[in-house]
Amino acid sequence: MDLLYISGSGRSGSTLVERLLHASQRFVAVGEFHVLWRLPHDQITCSCGARLPDDPFWQPVLASAGIGAPEIAELARLEARVARTGRIAAAGFSLDRLRDDPEVTAFLAPQLAILAAVARAAGRDIVVDSSKAGPRAFVMATLAASHSVHLWRHPTAVIASWRSKKFDQGLGTLMARPGIPAAAADWWKVEQLARRLAREAPVAMVDYDRLCADPAPVLAQALAAAGIAGDAGIPWADSHSVVAGAHYHSLNGNPDRFDRGPIRVAARSVDWSKQSAADRLLVPAAGALLGALYPRPG
Numbered sequence: 391m392d393l394l395y396i397s398g399s400g401r402s403g404s405t406l407v408e409r410l411l412h413a414s415q416r417f418v419a420v421g422e423f424h425v426l427w428r429l430p431h432d433q434i435t436c437s438c439g440a441r442l443p444d445d446p447f448w449q450p451v452l453a454s455a456g457i458g459a460p461e462i463a464e465l466a467r468l469e470a471r472v473a474r475t476g477r478i479a480a481a482g483f484s485l486d487r488l489r490d491d492p493e494v495t496a497f498l499a500p501q502l503a504i505l506a507a508v509a510r511a512a513g514r515d516i517v518v519d520s521s522k523a524g525p526r527a528f529v530m531a532t533l534a535a536s537h538s539v540h541l542w543r544h545p546t547a548v549i550a551s552w553r554s555k556k557f558d559q560g561l562g563t564l565m566a567r568p569g570i571p572a573a574a575a576d577w578w579k580v581e582q583l584a585r586r587l588a589r590e591a592p593v594a595m596v597d598y599d600r601l602c603a604d605p606a607p608v609l610a611q612a613l614a615a616a617g618i619a620g621d622a623g624i625p626w627a628d629s630h631s632v633v634a635g636a637h638y639h640s641l642n643g644n645p646d647r648f649d650r651g652p653i654r655v656a657a658r659s660v661d662w663s664k665q666s667a668a669d670r671l672l673v674p675a676a677g678a679l680l681g682a683l684y685p686r687p688g
């Protein structure tokens with residue numbers, strides 16, 4: 391079993407990428423895997439529509455991995471200790487030093503058991519975790535069979551997307567709308583860690599706009615850069631659409647994961663007419679500043 395970890399700010403295309411990969415017979419997407427211990431299970435709605443405690447895929451997977459409530463509680467406790475920027479900085483951003491950390495090992499062992507059970511149940515070789523978080527990208531990169539993809543989307547578009555209203559079918563409410571400073575900080579933090587990780591291990595940097603313009607070659611190039619050899623096996627129906635993969639049990643993430651139709655790749659542009667006058671002024675200013683700090687990759 392190999393792991394493909396997708397990092398990036400919210401609203402940068404991670405759900406799109408995991409859905410495209412899941413359409414292939416090589417990949418199984420689990421969504422934002424870390425919600426498994428971050429959220430109460432009766433509040434998690436799988437992309438198949440089931441609540442986690444009733445999920446026909448996840449319940450046998452967790453049982454076969456030997457994971458119950460005590461292990462889930464321990465994962466939450468350990469994550470709060472090890473998947474922290476401060477802890478990673480204290481290890482000098484060294485993957486070797488993190489590998490030698492017994493708490494990192496203890497945090498990873500049950501996850502490996504679950505991810506291996508996922509691969510077995512799905513009959514696929516590569517599990518896609520699109521948790522997105524930057525510290526988690528570092529911790530998961532310590533695994534031997536781990537591959538990293540980082541999604542970069544222009545911060546103006548990301549912040550504007552956060553500021554627009556979006557309904558979350560999984561939670562049954564509108565998605566949270568963070569303020570400009572919080573959205574900017576989220577973008578900056580994950581970008582900073584991804585660029586630091588790229589100095590320690592291969593990280594395939596993917597530009598969201600390029601991906602949307604020409605998805606098949608950009609994704610193929612990204613997988614090769616992440617160290618995944620061979621054809622991705624994504625069954626493209628035409629240059630910008632793919633028939634969605636079956637048995638999709640993605641935990642959390644963008645509401646698009648509930649779509650059942652073909653996956654259509656199209657860049658979502660900002661509808662400035664729906665933004666407030668203040669946002670029309672401040673979002674591009676914040677975005678320009680961040681974009682200058684961490685410019686478009688490639």
Ligand SMILES: [Zn+2]
Pocket residue numbers: 436437438439440445446447448638639640
């Ligand atoms: Zn499910």
